[in-house]
Amino acid sequence: MAGIFQRSLRLRTALRHLSPQSPQSPLSWTVTGRHTPLDLHCSFLPSTSRQFAVCSRKLHTGADRPSPAAAPDRLPFSRITQEDLAFFRKILPGRAVTDPDLLESSNVDWLKSVKGESEFTSFHLKIYFLVVIIFNSSILTSSAGSRGNTGLVGGSVPVYDEIILSTALMNNILTFDSISGILTCQAGCVLENLSLYLEDREYIMPLDLGAKGSCHIGGNVATNAGGLRLLRYGSLRGTVLGLEVVLADGRVLDCLATLRKDNTGYDLKQLFIGSEGTLGVITSVSILCPRKPKSVNVVFLGCETFEQLLKTFQLSRGMLGEILSAFEFLDSECMRLLNTHLKLRNPISDCPFYVVIETSGSDSTHDGEKLHNFLEEAMTSSLVTDGTVATEDSKIKALWSMRERVTEALTHDGFTYKYDISLPVERIYQLVTDMREHLGNRAKSVVGYGHVGDGNLHLNVTSPAKDPALLAAIEPFVYEWTASCNGSISAEHGLGLKKRNYIYYSKPSQAVALMGNIKAMLDPKGILNPYKTLPDDLK
């Protein structure tokens, strides 16, 4: 306990030294990163004495008309001066980055749909400013060469001239307990690196997603990432056991427990899980990891109708039971894009729907028998028309890529409008069918894929280029449709910049108002990831 207080004291001391400005123009921060708000954007509140730094902004939202997805006007934060920058360079030697090439990857999200841009000419205002690291006495460099932000809703890139904070070099594993399977690590650890570390120790991470090679665990937690294993291991709200968070006033909140159960007061860490960096900067994570399964099988199946696909899902839940670890789907349009753009060959005969089922268990003989019985029943009942099974690692990866690379194939098909919808599972494909009919030939492709087991549809619409008329046809149609089924307009991607104003389709105004109260309580000056998550009309 003493350690906590000492660190907290160090932090406050550091913070006093850190602030290059007078108390009346405090720093305002936003955190973003990879699949996450985990680079910290910083702005200054108005300072009448310093007016010369003017940053204009270009936000490419793909629509000329003002859209609820467009950014609001720049808030009256102060602008960074040369004096500020000199100060940052002094306290962060080699870490205050202004090189435009290095900044590019953090200014633009990987979809290239949202871009923050400064036109300040004497020096570039975007800097990697790793304040948290100083507090922890770690050493950082700029995250040059990072593969960029993997978020899908513009939550992880600056909107105007916010300072970007990267946690990329906070990438240490702190502890791992091989009895309990509890891992603690810093926020900048790449998910895939954690997975590799754990696999050597007969454990796995409880989450897995396509962006694993570049996304950070801190970002995963800040966005409450779902992914491919949620069906089996549950959400991060259950598996994350502790967090260390830097609050907007610079205090370190130590909730980095490594206990499976703890009912001493309110569970504060839950506030930060899924808050997209708007309430605090996650710097460390402790997480409960499952044992590495001894046996993994992947099946790729084809179904004639979505109804048969759902029956196959039900059958798999009954017959595969505790070894079912994923039930994913894609439609024939996805397959066409995989063939066309990525030259991936359909491993089975053509079908309207495809399913990827993964089993993982502790006994390969038992798992094989269960799978065999399930497949026999599914074929006999004519629920599936074709299929292939993989038990070897390379073939497992090949089958998984049919599902995981759909997002990539879409980027080659044109400008993509992405929707991440939660619905009662029996309704999820109806939205794709209805959207296809609704749009007619206005769209290039309308595709559906996602996590059947979680009732989570990824609906994507492409067009040759950005198309405001198409966007107007999609929205609010898609949101109204979703709300009519009591669905969620963001199952796992979050709201970020693009979807913040659509929150009312999924949450009553009272709930949104309470979110505003929480934001005001934790970040009264609104300096953390401004313009994100919460709607503009919130007071």
Added chain:
Amino acid sequence: MAGIFQRSLRLRTALRHLSPQSPQSPLSWTVTGRHTPLDLHCSFLPSTSRQFAVCSRKLHTGADRPSPAAAPDRLPFSRITQEDLAFFRKILPGRAVTDPDLLESSNVDWLKSVKGESEFTSFHLKIYFLVVIIFNSSILTSSAGSRGNTGLVGGSVPVYDEIILSTALMNNILTFDSISGILTCQAGCVLENLSLYLEDREYIMPLDLGAKGSCHIGGNVATNAGGLRLLRYGSLRGTVLGLEVVLADGRVLDCLATLRKDNTGYDLKQLFIGSEGTLGVITSVSILCPRKPKSVNVVFLGCETFEQLLKTFQLSRGMLGEILSAFEFLDSECMRLLNTHLKLRNPISDCPFYVVIETSGSDSTHDGEKLHNFLEEAMTSSLVTDGTVATEDSKIKALWSMRERVTEALTHDGFTYKYDISLPVERIYQLVTDMREHLGNRAKSVVGYGHVGDGNLHLNVTSPAKDPALLAAIEPFVYEWTASCNGSISAEHGLGLKKRNYIYYSKPSQAVALMGNIKAMLDPKGILNPYKTLPDDLK
């Protein structure tokens, strides 16, 4: 969505009619219940015009010296007048209960260690006041005949003259989706009734605990109950999908989603899970239920040392893998109490430690084989010295009762000091050994049992009668010991009245201060379950 707003409007209207007092003396409420804060205690803020109702208080904390577990002075809430009671009776005909016999079960927790008591003579101030029900147009009666509050930290009984709100008659199941396994129900549903309902539909509740026959699901959620299935199905933070909550100002917060994934803004329901009724009154719950396993086995084993017990746990995780659903333990002292007080016979030969392992799976042949292999390995390696297996329901129940009825056996042994500790699993029994040595012959019995799989020890110390000297020897020793291992002083029981002031042993002051901010935000007048969960020194 329209329904939500209508109901909210109805609520506000109802609330205006409801308040029998002027705005400057608003109602103050606390919710308690069974294993939970789910009866609502109500006090009035000071009203100079009404001074005649004086309620004195006797709080039986078992210690004459002021203890951190003792209640603070009564806060200056108003007292209920005859006019108030007449008003309540008018709007709640037959539901405003003042009969002392009926009130007894809600005034006293089931351990009989905490008692709120009014001595007002002309009528009894404790009334069942089911305000939430009115808003929902349901019909309630007093919960006479309920088996009483099952909480263990005095969180569910009034301290002074708070009004008690019972949700016992809000016991309707609202929806159940047999495809997704998502159940929505009212807060007063008894856990066992929900289990029976689901079992008919091939599902089970994701939690199970000894008090299932009387505890309410709303209380389970309000206290973030753990129980016997957490190892397999995770905590309520992952399985609870939605809540409906009545806030301190009477607004209904509708977060009753039935979606497995929803990342639209902050996850407000998490605030209320585990908040012990101090932030709002949970009125409805939606929860994700697992499939009913087709095969269940229970094994009762004996180990010579706790180290062997831990090795047995590790072995079971590897060899039983995905079918392991519980790993519980009790020591020989527990067995002695079961023999002595409940006449339960040890099903195996005498050992220092006993283990209850449950498997549940989808294939009885596979499960049987896994279990057989595991037991063979455990015997061959001399990890266990004796054991018995049950596959039939009645024998399964009999073996489980050896673990579940320890709490009951303790109540017959004398006055019980109860501690519910989270620790790194390899440390959990050391605390029992150290405590036994520390107390010497001052205690009657010092026993340890609990959830090995969750690192959760139940440490219990008995004495012939309440014994302040013994208590002084136990505390703060037990808390300091726990804090030295970064453990939690309340794994699953919560803090309630008795442990509120010990929170600093498990949480840094910054975290506690933030909890205070949350309380002030949601319940600025402090009317919900006062004197509970948060420490007295909180401003």
